[in-house]
Amino acid sequence: MKLTVDLTSPMPGRINQHGKVVTLAFVCTMMSNLMPSLASMDNKSLLANITALYILVITVIVNSFIQIRTHVIGPYPDSVGVDIPPMLLVVVACIYLVMLLFLLIILISSAITIPNHKENFRNKVSSH
Template sequence: MALNLLYGFRNRKFWFPYKYFSLSAASVTVITVAVKLTVDLSSSMPGNVDQVAKIGILAFMCTIMSNLMPSLASMDNKSLLANVTGLSILVITLIANMSIQIRTHVINPYTFGSVIPNYSMVIVACSYIVVLLFLLILLISSAITIPASKIY
């Protein structure tokens, strides 16, 4: 994603080009491995740094989904369906895991302490989940309209 950003600034393209980071089966697999390492259901991870890592993966996933949007237009219909389905399964699984962790208090319902005072981890996690759901709906609706838009 950083290479795409540098490529865009270097060539004076002030949108997010998708030269290096696009939606494919390989990128969904790498993202799944990266997300799974921090969203493990079996560990409690009670420290502040561990809690911020669990919440940070939601912010990272929101960034990934927004950066993958421009690459949807370059795919054919079959690969578009397969890649959006794979990413949707990943996001729904991530949301389910984080919801379970919120419900079982693996994500600490108390304040961040010295990291960010007066904010609950649960409020931050829920807000990221809402943004992630919005981005998923936006991604799916874009993937539905792209094949018809290519015809015109």
């Protein structure tokens, strides 16, 4: 997570910038793998985990957007002779940011409905 949250070092190399974008992919993977375990949490731990995840994801999105706007993520100076278009890294980073936002919305809406569904299932099982 440090690569996407770090605003102090520009890290202008091609490998460093790819590392920042791959970290966004890791956060997307982490959020999608968290989804099945939401139902096994009790209400207090569900609230704590979703709140912590919300803070982390919003921080990553804002910091990555700042890095894109200040050209920390963008065309890198050692791209001479490389077949990758200069703005492709920015496009990929923006796609990951949109995916992060959608995953966050899905996780929060699921976390809101899970306690009610668990209570409904308990009531149906106890009535039979």
